[in-house]
Amino acid sequence: MIADGEELVIGGAGDCDIVLTDSQVEDRHLHVKLRGDVLVVHDLAAGTQLALGLDDTLVIGETSLELEAATFVPERIGEPWPAVLSQTELGLLSKLASDPANEGARAIYADWLEAEGHHLRAAFVRRPPDEDSTPNTSELFGKVAHYTEVAWRAVVGRSSIDECAIYDCPGRWHLLEPTERHDSRVCRRCGATIAYSDWAIRRRSPTNR
Numbered sequence: 001m002i003a004d005g006e007e008l009v010i011g012g013a014g015d016c017d018i019v020l021t022d023s024q025v026e027d028r029h030l031h032v033k034l035r036g037d038v039l040v041v042h043d044l045a046a047g048t049q050l051a052l053g054l055d056d057t058l059v060i061g062e063t064s065l066e067l068e069a070a071t072f073v074p075e076r077i078g079e080p081w082p083a084v085l086s087q088t089e090l091g092l093l094s095k096l097a098s099d100p101a102n103e104g105a106r107a108i109y110a111d112w113l114e115a116e117g118h119h120l121r122a123a124f125v126r127r128p129p130d131e132d133s134t135p136n137t138s139e140l141f142g143k144v145a146h147y148t149e150v151a152w153r154a155v156v157g158r159s160s161i162d163e164c165a166i167y168d169c170p171g172r173w174h175l176l177e178p179t180e181r182h183d184s185r186v187c188r189r190c191g192a193t194i195a196y197s198d199w200a201i202r203r204r205s206p207t208n209r
Helices: 087-098 103-115 117-124 141-149 148-157
Strands: 007-011 030-035 037-044 048-053 058-060 064-065 184-186 192-195
Touching: 030 058, 058 103, 087 148, 103 117, 117 141, 117 148
Parallel strands: none
Antiparallel strands: 007 030, 030 037, 037 048, 058 064, 184 192
8 A cells, every 4th residue: 555655665675665575576676656646666677667557557577566545645754743742732632641531532632633734643543442453453553653652652542451351441541540651551440550552452560559
């Protein structure tokens, strides 16, 4: 999947965006960029260039690729996480941090992000609580994890809680009780202190009562 304006390098080398295990593929074989509905393909091995439509199949060696347009528009590098957050955003984040299960506060923050042009972060904040994904299984999560700070994801995240022995465990990070640390919350059911993770949360440390 590729978004408008996004560039990818395809080849056999491990640092390529798309790595192919094909004996006919060079280490850095193709450079592709999506411009609207046109995929501009530069063959780095042959020094040639061609334009394809999104319905066309890209053939490299013995490998055929079908690239689809992303359903969201990625923000420019540096835009998703400003050097300094505005007072407005800090206020919206503070409300969500103090009551992470408040869907109204979440929707207001997501709407504000969308209006400011931060489409990736807005989509992540709106992500349904039952969407059990990680940076490896979700393209959206992966991009957000790359461009944002974990402290922000700890405020807006909804990671699942796995392997808990409590039968009525809340099951989700955003349903836990906030603490003074945004990356640490407490389970109301068992009193355990839980640290944030982008992955399914498994380890639980009982608090001292």
